[in-house]
Amino acid sequence: MATLLQKSKVTKLAGLSVVLLLAACSGDQHYKRQVSGDTSYLDAPQLQALNVPQGMILPLQSGQYDIPQVKQDGATGLALDIRPPVQTVSLLAGSRTETAGDASRLLLENSAENRTLWAQINRVLADRSVPVSQRDEAGGVIVTDWIVWQRADEDLPLQSRQRIKIEPAGSQVAVVVTSEGLKQGENPVTDKTEITRYNNLTLNELVDGLDRMRNAARQETNASQYATPDVQSGSDKTGLPQIIVRAPFDVVWSRLPVVLESVGMKVGDRTRSTGNIEVTYKGLSSAEWSSLGMDDPSVAEGDYTLQVGDLDNRSSLQFISAKGKPLTQKENDEMVKALEAAFSKSSVK
The missing domain is CATH 3.30.310.170 (Outer membrane protein assembly factor BamC)
Structure with missing residues (x-):
């Protein structure tokens, strides 16, 4: 009986350890975007002018290698987000992407395929269950409702509303993504780096969806055209x-x-x-x-x-x-x- 009780206690302790471990893993995710290692360098004393004893003559000096005093406004230590920026991808033939200011852009050739972008983009949004709050086909504008982004490096998912506009850009056609709002829980997020991150994520979702759609259509055409090749x-x-x-x-x-x-x-x-x-x-x-x-x-x-x-x-x-x-x-x-x-x-x- 004593042996059974002892085994029961060990089993319960092991189960409790697993629960605690899982709880720890599913908690704070800040470590995924923080620098690792010692941050004691942040406590280093500020540089001071050399105190020369009276009567001592120093060698000639040059200011070429002086370390300038700078005002530090950005985040440091564990507050610094070390995640790399989200890069936009150019999967579509004859396309290029760019991020400038508060907008992310996809530039495409003004071809027959790209003249139906309105229908194609709406289909991509529907296929990916993206909620839409406003559509203006005449102006080429789509405004999404709140999109929930499930990311492993966030404790609480961020939500964004995006404005998608199709417009001419010289001899090309542009798909422009801008932010209509970004929040985490009920707290608004105004950091420009985060806003750009979710603009780029939205543009990449559109590009990936368009690429998959066009590849599927191309394969269907090829399957019919080359059913019995010579x-x-x-x-x-x-x-x-x-x-x-x-x-x-x-x-x-x-x-x-x-x-x-x-x-x-x-x-x-x-x-x-x-x-x-x-x-x-x-x-x-x-x-x-x-x-x-x-x-x-x-x-x-x-x-x-x-x-x-x-x-x-x-x-x-x-x-x-x-x-x-x-x-x-x-x-x-x-x-x-x-x-x-x-x-x-x-x-x-």
Whole structure:
């Protein structure tokens, strides 16, 4: 009985320790934006003029290296916010961003796609559940209601109201974000650095939303346009055989895993930046090859590196064996036929 009581006490103490630890972790978040280490340097005495004893003659002096007295108005020590400023991002083609004064701006080309910014931005706000208190389509102005920003470096989330304006900027179109109010709890925040931070965060949300929306539309168009791309035999600059797919790199890269699996290739590591895909070729049964409309190919089973090249509106494919050798012309032509059938079979409807 004594042993059970002792175990019960240990269990309760352990549970209490966990609760206290979690409570400590979920409390004050100031440490995430404060300098770490000793701040005793703030207590260093002020510089004083050298007290020269009467009758002593000092060497010639130069004021070149004198440390000037300065008036310190900014925050110091633990009161100093060391978080880096939020940088605006330029994800959209032909765009640039800038932060000046009390505004954050996105500058875009005056293209047909950008002439429908009003509808696009409203859709982004709706998709991200951003409350809107005012819309003026004629003036190109949207004013949001209070947006709650959940951030791990704040004890209490900040809330902001933002003014979003679409306006001409010379030969470009500008999306301008300014602040209509910033508060933490019920306390207004007037610090210019914080206001700029949340202006930039809002602009970045808009840019990210527009980028995702346009990429999705582009992929949908490509999926329809290149549902069954033409596959041909070709050669590289050195005359070695390769496969040419008449579709952009993005389309081919996204569809290759399914296409390769359907011709008996297990896909391993993929590196988009270099266009390399590691595959292991096991082949198919004669019946499966027959269903693709071809006889069994002569390509040897084993490990290959598939190099995918970007040729603007076309893509190149070249299989390199583990020994560093490309396919022969015959093997390459067989893979052309196999991949052409696989692309057609896996076409996006």
